[in-house]
Amino acid sequence: xxxxKKNARKIEYMKTKLTTSLLAxxxxxxxxxxxxxxxxxxxxxIEFDCSAYxxxxxxxxxxxxxxxxxxxxxxxxxxxxITLTLxxxxxxxxxxxxxxxxxxxxxxxxxxxxxx
Numbered sequence: 001x002x003x004x005k006k007n008a009r010k011i012e013y014m015k016t017k018l019t020t021s022l023l024a025x026x027x028x029x030x031x032x033x034x035x036x037x038x039x040x041x042x043x044x045x046i047e048f049d050c051s052a053y054x055x056x057x058x059x060x061x062x063x064x065x066x067x068x069x070x071x072x073x074x075x076x077x078x079x080x081x082i083t084l085t086l087x088x089x090x091x092x093x094x095x096x097x098x099x100x101x102x103x104x105x106x107x108x109x110x111x112x113x114x115x116x
Contacts, residue, residue: 036067
């Protein structure tokens with residue numbers, strides 16, 4: 001009987017290790033970041049001209065924007081920049097992209113030119 005108990009413990013140990021490994025792999029593959037896309041085309045890393053409306057100031061700013069997954073970095077003409085989080089990395093309407101600045105708690109709307 002000790003032989004059977006010993007093998008049963010080994011089998012349980014192996015099941016636990018296998019389950020843990022599979023869950024870890026599932027987590028790694030499910031947490032991959034996706035590229036920002038417009039019409040199925042990856043637009044990450046491309047700089048576009050953009051008009052950005054700040055709901056905080058009520059002003060439009062003429063900036064450039066570069067997408068990276070669910071983030072958009074807008075660069076102002078004076079050299080400053082902010083990184084916004086997109087509502088969705090799949091862009092349906094480049095003339096109305098909602099984004100949020102989590103650092104300052106400000107909503108933005110982006111109108112991107114030349115994305116077509």
